[in-house]
Amino acid sequence: MGHPVVANEAENWELADTISQHASEKQSDKTPSTNYKVGFPPRKTFLKEFADGLKETFFADDPLKPYKDQPGSRRFILGLQFLFPILDWGRKYNVNKFKGDVIAGLTIASLCIPQDIGYAKLANLEPQYGLYSSFVPPLIYALMGSSRDIAIGPVAVVSLLMGSLLQNEIDPINNGEEYLGLAFTATFFAGITQALLGVLRLGFLIDFLSHAAIVGFMGGAAITIGLQQLKGFLGIEKFTKQTDIISVMKSVLSPFPHGWNWPTILIGVIFLVFLLVAKYMGKKNKKFFWLQAIAPLVSVILATFFVYITHADRHGVKIVKHIKKGINPPSLELIHFSGPLLGKGVKIGIITGIIALTEAVAIGRTFADMKDYQLDGNKEMVALGTMNVVGSMTSCYVATGSFSRSAVNYMSGCQTLVSNIVMSIVVFFTLLLITPLFKYTPNAILSSIIISAVLGLIDYEAAFLIWKVDKFDFIACLGTFLGVVFASVEMGLLIAVSLSFAKILLRVTRPRTAILGHLPGTTIYRNIEQYPDSNRVPGILVVRVDSAIYFTNSNYVKERILRWLTNEEESLKEKDLPTIEVLIVDMSPVTDIDTSGIHALEDLLKSLQKKEVQLALANPGPVVMEKLHASEFVETIGIDKIFLTVGSAVIKCSHKSNEDV
Structure with a gap:
């Protein structure tokens, strides 16, 4: 059943508040997900973590698996077949x-x-x-x-x-x-x-x-x-x-x-x-x-x-x-x-x-x-x-x-x-x-x-498709093409490598971030640009980081989140609406974080405390959670500020804000 069209943004916020409360009651009655806490993965020793990373990078296909539990003669034959596959498929060859x-x-x-x-x-x-x-x-x-x-x-x-x-x-x-x-x-x-x-x-x-x-x-x-x-x-x-x-x-x-x-x-x-x-x-x-x-x-x-x-x-x-x-x-x-x-x-x-x-x-x-x-x-x-x-x-x-x-x-x-x-x-x-x-x-x-x-x-069909899909990719394609044609094959190759690395650096140093809104009638939160019908939750700003947080992008991520917050507060102030009390960062796409990333989170927390805005994290992965725990950031922010989902974070933070009021 659809909702009536709102006349202005104030009515939209009231409607969002009602939907949020309804979702809270519905989830409390039927699902126990808000009672779950984000788990801590078992700690790995340095050697174990290094060995696992090495295996995944270089030996993900486990090349030694066929040789396990095999007698020496069989291993020798398998080794020859590995080096010379013709010895394997040649046995099944026919007229x-x-x-x-x-x-x-x-x-x-x-x-x-x-x-x-x-x-x-x-x-x-x-x-x-x-x-x-x-x-x-x-x-x-x-x-x-x-x-x-x-x-x-x-x-x-x-x-x-x-x-x-x-x-x-x-x-x-x-x-x-x-x-x-x-x-x-x-x-x-x-x-x-x-x-x-x-x-x-x-x-x-x-x-x-x-x-x-x-x-x-x-x-x-x-x-x-x-x-x-x-x-x-x-x-x-x-x-x-x-x-x-x-x-x-x-x-x-x-x-x-x-x-x-x-x-x-x-x-x-x-x-x-x-x-x-x-x-x-x-x-x-x-x-x-x-x-x-x-x-x-x-x-x-x-x-x-x-x-x-x-x-x-x-x-x-x-x-x-x-x-x-x-x-x-x-x-x-x-x-x-x-x-x-x-x-x-x-x-x-x-x-x-x-x-x-x-x-x-x-x-x-x-x-x-x-x-x-x-x-x-x-x-x-x-x-x-x-x-x-x-x-x-x-x-x-x-x-x-x-x-x-x-x-x-x-x-x-x-x-x-x-x-x-x-x-x-x-x-x-x-x-x-x-x-x-x-x-x-x-x-x-x-x-x-x-x-x-x-x-x-x-x-040319591939080039046209590249133009339609990704303009930066097309610049790399066109730059390489022009380098070969107007300079030399070596120059074109150099441009190809340079632009490929430039794209990698751009993606790594400037990851995408997005503001999430609540989809009416659900407990799902999605990018408001992709889903313009989604609603903002009063007093809460939900931001998602779509990348691992490393030394290459940690400062940018922190500054971008603070910019989202500043822009949102200015917009609310102009419309005489409630200010932001809680910032929730959706960590589900963040696959990894290093010490610079953790330091950026600490700086973000300090900046938010000066603005009297609470920080909450939603769904950090096992690698991220392990590092947050090892760095004692979990104790700094409080375990009660780390949630399983964005929905549960919104519900708990909304209740907490109401209790404070």
């Missing part, structure tokens, strides 16, 4: 799964071969190094990885980032061998970084890059990669080494029109349209997913044949010319474990390793959710790190999970990581037998393949 994996492996191989050649150029490496990186790393990951769907190999963003960072240190043209050594050194330390994060169970660190920042970074990187491909797409001889849009556009427009090679442009445009149409048809109708997958290889074959029979290379069409035949040569002796290049390799390796890891884990989680299975993030990091360490010793640069290949792998019906093994075998025979056939492959077709591939990294 039907193999059929699906073979089809998926052949499909992603047709996609990866032309992509690898192009991505190697992004990293300023010879084409064969892209193929090397799709041979060894997928084999290692198939033995150690836990994702069923991820496809391993070089990816555009990591290739561009690595190439950009490497060429800032060494000229890839004039110092090719040193450049190659630094690339392998960076790959080695990228793998070490990834593996260490997994072994030390520090995978949560990659979550500090927010989703919004990643969306902006990927979109900016896609634009940058696409612009870099204009050199091959337009057949331009001289091109800037800078990646910002202004430098690139100067390099593109200054030689126009005579510096552009029109046969090259014709080849690029024709096959880019073909690739985009194939991609559109593959997304529009899932039955044609294979068209999207084989389109790059078909384009390479047709373009290569066209250049060969027309001798277009004699008319200015740039071709690949030579891809070294044979499988991965060893490269351990090229890795710098000392000297001036060691520090540079470590720095580049850490940056590229974390970006590669972020992309792979995001892809793995996406497909794991789609197929409803669990992905062990720390195990993934160890697997990815190990494959890159081994890869650095076998002439590979940083490999990770590719979203485009993983999507094709998923749609092709892959069942297990055997699809990666099949892909690796195809790349093996390509390196062994077919690479001379790529001699007349035009650079324009590789540019077209890369442009069509990176367009999928521009997720």
Whole structure:
């Protein structure tokens, strides 16, 4: 039954008073909740508390649980299965799964071969190094990885980032061998970084890059990669080494029109349209997913044949010319474990390793959710790190999970990581037998393949959703995007990290607080902004703190509560209504408090005493209650001022105020 509309605020307060009394009588008659007191949790020793916190942070999944109460031989087998999951799921492998994996492996191989050649150029490496990186790393990951769907190999963003960072240190043209050594050194330390994060169970660190920042970074990187491909797409001889849009556009427009090679442009445009149409048809109708997958290889074959029979290379069409035949040569002796290049390799390796890891884990989680299975993030990091360490010793640069290949792998019906093994075998025979056939492959077709591939990294729908949901997130997204496009990939990455940390600091130092009102006909108290029909209780102000209270925000929380109180008192004074006699702080969202937070509560209590306002706390959690008790704040405020719920606090404080009157 509804209440009549009140004519003014004074009548509203009288109505609130009546409702409060009614709720008090109703609760006293039917529920004993007001008789309950907030409990004190059992005290923990320092070592126990430290051990519990350590376990929850690093070992929440209890990795040793399967090994308990097991004989030594069984523990050894379980340990091998943990390191090499293929020993576990391989026992259940059958012919039907193999059929699906073979089809998926052949499909992603047709996609990866032309992509690898192009991505190697992004990293300023010879084409064969892209193929090397799709041979060894997928084999290692198939033995150690836990994702069923991820496809391993070089990816555009990591290739561009690595190439950009490497060429800032060494000229890839004039110092090719040193450049190659630094690339392998960076790959080695990228793998070490990834593996260490997994072994030390520090995978949560990659979550500090927010989703919004990643969306902006990927979109900016896609634009940058696409612009870099204009050199091959337009057949331009001289091109800037800078990646910002202004430098690139100067390099593109200054030689126009005579510096552009029109046969090259014709080849690029024709096959880019073909690739985009194939991609559109593959997304529009899932039955044609294979068209999207084989389109790059078909384009390479047709373009290569066209250049060969027309001798277009004699008319200015740039071709690949030579891809070294044979499988991965060893490269351990090229890795710098000392000297001036060691520090540079470590720095580049850490940056590229974390970006590669972020992309792979995001892809793995996406497909794991789609197929409803669990992905062990720390195990993934160890697997990815190990494959890159081994890869650095076998002439590979940083490999990770590719979203485009993983999507094709998923749609092709892959069942297990055997699809990666099949892909690796195809790349093996390509390196062994077919690479001379790529001699007349035009650079324009590789540019077209890369442009069509990176367009999928521009997720404008996600950016629009970020704008609608959280404006600060959108600022992070846009700032990162603009940093990559107008400055450099490194600057964009720096902006992404900085804005992600800025958001964390803002949320930590300026937590949300709210004034609560009483919902008519209930004993529930909610935010008055969310529930404008809720009523204020006469003489009582209820405030909720929506965060843990630490040294970073304790002063702000205290000052914000006092500001709420001052504003409320001024408003009541203007309307000639009763002043505030009791301040109730709803502590239910406060998960933790430190000594600075307790000190802030003590200061708040002193300030309220000067104003002759009582302080009451409602529903502090076990951790908070334990610390309030240990600091003797409970004795300071009085145990009778700590309540189970806001409703019980209002009832008791209302009765107490009436008795005082």
